[in-house]
Amino acid sequence: MNKRALVYLGLASATLAGAYLYVQSLPTENTLAPAAQGDAAQALESLSIVDGSLTTGSYSATVRQGQRIQFLVHSNQTDSLIVEGLDARVPLPGNQTTLVSIAANAPGTHAIELDVSGTTIGSIEVTP
Numbered sequence: 001m002n003k004r005a006l007v008y009l010g011l012a013s014a015t016l017a018g019a020y021l022y023v024q025s026l027p028t029e030n031t032l033a034p035a036a037q038g039d040a041a042q043a044l045e046s047l048s049i050v051d052g053s054l055t056t057g058s059y060s061a062t063v064r065q066g067q068r069i070q071f072l073v074h075s076n077q078t079d080s081l082i083v084e085g086l087d088a089r090v091p092l093p094g095n096q097t098t099l100v101s102i103a104a105n106a107p108g109t110h111a112i113e114l115d116v117s118g119t120t121i122g123s124i125e126v127t128p
Helices: 003-025
Strands: 046-050 059-064 068-075 079-083 088-092 096-103 108-114 120-127
Touching: 046 120, 059 068, 068 088, 079 096, 088 096
Parallel strands: 046 068, 059 120
Antiparallel strands: 068 096, 079 088, 079 108, 108 120
């Protein structure tokens, strides 16, 4: 490969890396999803846990009673996610991403915690 091709390849790699870092630094916004979206796909919020500590922003959601809450959690260690007041316990296998799906069946504000580390990673507000 000649020097010019290597320079262009390096510039392209640096540009892609810069774009990736920029997108990762953008703040996420939590919104109340409409009650009926039909077959429309919705992006799920994703949380990352390393050694029992949250490495992404905490999760916060407001939903109506009877709706389901869904988000993704990746943990590098085996743990369980607990939502007090909603009687939810979701196992989190180590080094895997888990789809968390919880029925919002009790009004109030419910803390989301990790079982092993006791870390609070967010909250769910359920309105009547």
